[in-house]
Amino acid sequence: MAENDGADRIAESCREGNPETLRILFETYKDRVYSIALTFFKGDSATAKDVTQQVFLKLIDRLSQFENRSEFSTWLYRLVTNTCLDRHRSMKRWVLFGAASEAEKFGSLPSVPSVEFEYSQMEVSREVQAAIAELKPKFRIAILLKYFDDLSYEEIANVLQVSMGTVASRLNRGHRMLAKKLVHLKNVLGPEV
Amino acid sequence: MFGHVTKHLTAYHHGELPEEKRRRVEIHVAGCSRCRLVLEEVRFAARLAGSLRTTEAPANILEFPASRRVPVRSGFLVWAAAAAVLVLVVSIAVWRNRPELSNWVIDASNAQDSRLRIGEWIETDSASSVTVRESSVGQVRVEPNTKVRLLQSGPSEHRMQLERGTMQAQVWAPPKLFFVETPSALAIDLGCAYTLQVDDEGNSLLHVTSGYVRLEGSGRSSTVPAGWVAKTRRNLGPGTPYLLESSNEMKSAIDAIDFNPDTAAKAAALEVLFKEFGENDLVTMWHLLSRVDLESRKRIYARMTMLWEPPEGVTAEGIANLDTEMMNRWKSLLGLNW
Numbered sequence: 001m002a003e004n005d006g007a008d009r010i011a012e013s014c015r016e017g018n019p020e021t022l023r024i025l026f027e028t029y030k031d032r033v034y035s036i037a038l039t040f041f042k043g044d045s046a047t048a049k050d051v052t053q054q055v056f057l058k059l060i061d062r063l064s065q066f067e068n069r070s071e072f073s074t075w076l077y078r079l080v081t082n083t084c085l086d087r088h089r090s091m092k093r094w095v096l097f098g099a100a101s102e103a104e105k106f107g108s109l110p111s112v113p114s115v116e117f118e119y120s121q122m123e124v125s126r127e128v129q130a131a132i133a134e135l136k137p138k139f140r141i142a143i144l145l146k147y148f149d150d151l152s153y154e155e156i157a158n159v160l161q162v163s164m165g166t167v168a169s170r171l172n173r174g175h176r177m178l179a180k181k182l183v184h185l186k187n188v189l190g191p192e193v
Numbered sequence: 194m195f196g197h198v199t200k201h202l203t204a205y206h207h208g209e210l211p212e213e214k215r216r217r218v219e220i221h222v223a224g225c226s227r228c229r230l231v232l233e234e235v236r237f238a239a240r241l242a243g244s245l246r247t248t249e250a251p252a253n254i255l256e257f258p259a260s261r262r263v264p265v266r267s268g269f270l271v272w273a274a275a276a277a278v279l280v281l282v283v284s285i286a287v288w289r290n291r292p293e294l295s296n297w298v299i300d301a302s303n304a305q306d307s308r309l310r311i312g313e314w315i316e317t318d319s320a321s322s323v324t325v326r327e328s329s330v331g332q333v334r335v336e337p338n339t340k341v342r343l344l345q346s347g348p349s350e351h352r353m354q355l356e357r358g359t360m361q362a363q364v365w366a367p368p369k370l371f372f373v374e375t376p377s378a379l380a381i382d383l384g385c386a387y388t389l390q391v392d393d394e395g396n397s398l399l400h401v402t403s404g405y406v407r408l409e410g411s412g413r414s415s416t417v418p419a420g421w422v423a424k425t426r427r428n429l430g431p432g433t434p435y436l437l438e439s440s441n442e443m444k445s446a447i448d449a450i451d452f453n454p455d456t457a458a459k460a461a462a463l464e465v466l467f468k469e470f471g472e473n474d475l476v477t478m479w480h481l482l483s484r485v486d487l488e489s490r491k492r493i494y495a496r497m498t499m500l501w502e503p504p505e506g507v508t509a510e511g512i513a514n515l516d517t518e519m520m521n522r523w524k525s526l527l528g529l530n531w
Contacts (some may be wrong), residue, residue, distance in 0.1 A: 030250040031247045035245075035247045037250055040243070045331070058328070062328075079365060080268070082386060085363070085386055086363045125246055128242065132242070143242055146242070160419070161403065161405060162404075163527065164209075168200075171204070172201075172235070175203045175235045175238035186237060187243065
């Protein structure tokens with residue numbers, strides 16, 4: 001949460017009623033919020049956009065009540081997490097009506113990709129996103145918080161309101177599942193720097 | 194730390210282990226080919242996840258401050274949602290007992306919102322469901338065949354009563370602001386999302402999906418973390434939380450200990466639990482400490498200390514006597530200290 005101090009100042013300014021600062025806050029976080037939602041929802045950009053909007057609407061609603069500035073980022077990412085999980089549950093209600101095509105939007109992975117296939121960085125990234133999106137939500141969100149904003153285990157624990165041990169366990173299981181799903185990429189990643 | 198260290202390897206890779214544990218992992222990995230392989234696996238996954246790049250949000254997303262719009266679904270879903278609204282309008286029965294309006298709104302998707310009154314019941318039939326929402330608190334999805342009402346709505350407390358059926362709550366208010374009364378327990382939100390079901394007998398089942406919920410009733414209290422489940426029984430209050438994926442044998446044994454009055458059945462159930470208990474069941478074990486006799490408590494605690502290093506200053510004798518401070522130290526260690 002490198003921008004935490006800046007965000008705190010912005011949040012304080014928002015509470016004081018300066019509309020321009022709200023825009024700055026939005027600009028600071030919108031891409032990360034959108035990216036988390038986009039990966040969480042298997043590349044469904046319409047849902048990611050809705051979720052991003054909802055997050056910022058909730059943020060506006062509650063900004064005036066927010067007192068502990070040091071927890072601003074935690075609070076924001078908790079909104080993101082809850083909104084994603086909430087939407088995930090509501091979407092499941094529609095799954096019988098044709099949501100199967102949602103996964104296809106993100107590009108389903110070939111089951112046994114050819115090792116001769118020339119992967120670009122973008123393609124690797126797309127496969128990683130798709131594999132993360134297939135994880136259970138609790139593993140998915142922990143990985144997204146870790147890698148989109150480099151949150152510490154303590155920060156993730158605060159966002160998810162679970163113990164640090166639970167965060168460690170979820171990340172550990174998430175990483176191992178991810179490695180198994182993407183084992184075919186071992187030969188296409190360059191040497192570790 | 195016992196045996197292999199695979200469960201610590203991601204935290205090790207991320208530099209999140211305390212110094213002593215980090216050194217122990219390092220020493221173990223140096224001499225264990227299995228853990229080295231897992232560490233490679235973790236590093237590989239971390240490299241892949243590290244390749245994630247932020248995607249720029251669409252430009253028109255900036256429309257958001259202009260108005261509060263219900264997100265529009267596309268294609269078939271719009272019609273499905275519209276049909277659902279029609280069903281909803283026809284089938285929800287609402288009795289208005291008291292005139293005081295709250296800030297909770299009944300959200301019928303794109304239909305006109307309407308504010309819920311204090312004391313007002315919402316009852317859904319087998320074909321309907323509805324979401325009620327308070328922007329500063331959270332939202333509650335009222336599932337089919339459910340009867341629920343708003344009892345109180347104010348700056349210090351929002352309270353609902355779930356008489357029967359199922360509700361899904363997502364709460365973004367600070368902890369201990371949102372309460373749900375059921376016939377057998379009170380559910381206290383500690384910052385979370387959960388599903389609460391009440392059957393026709395007034396017994397309930399709580400499944401927490403995010404954060405924590407505390408259940409209180411009949412002199413008992415249970416703190417239920419995300420991924421955990423707890424039952425409640427009328428006149429007996431909340432049972433012991435257990436992991437959703439626990440075996441059926443374990444669930445039945447916990448039921449027996451919590452709700453079966455027969456001493457022999459409880460003793461047999463405890464033996465089942467001793468076969469089942471693992472490191473992931475520490476929360477269950479901690480709750481059971483205060484619900485079993487002295488000898489059983491000593492056995493449970495011995496198992497706990499085999500599975501996890503006890504907090505500093507906690508003794509077996511203190512736990513046997515249910516020393517409040519020592520129980521709280523374990524509670525804190527388990528992340529239940531709310």
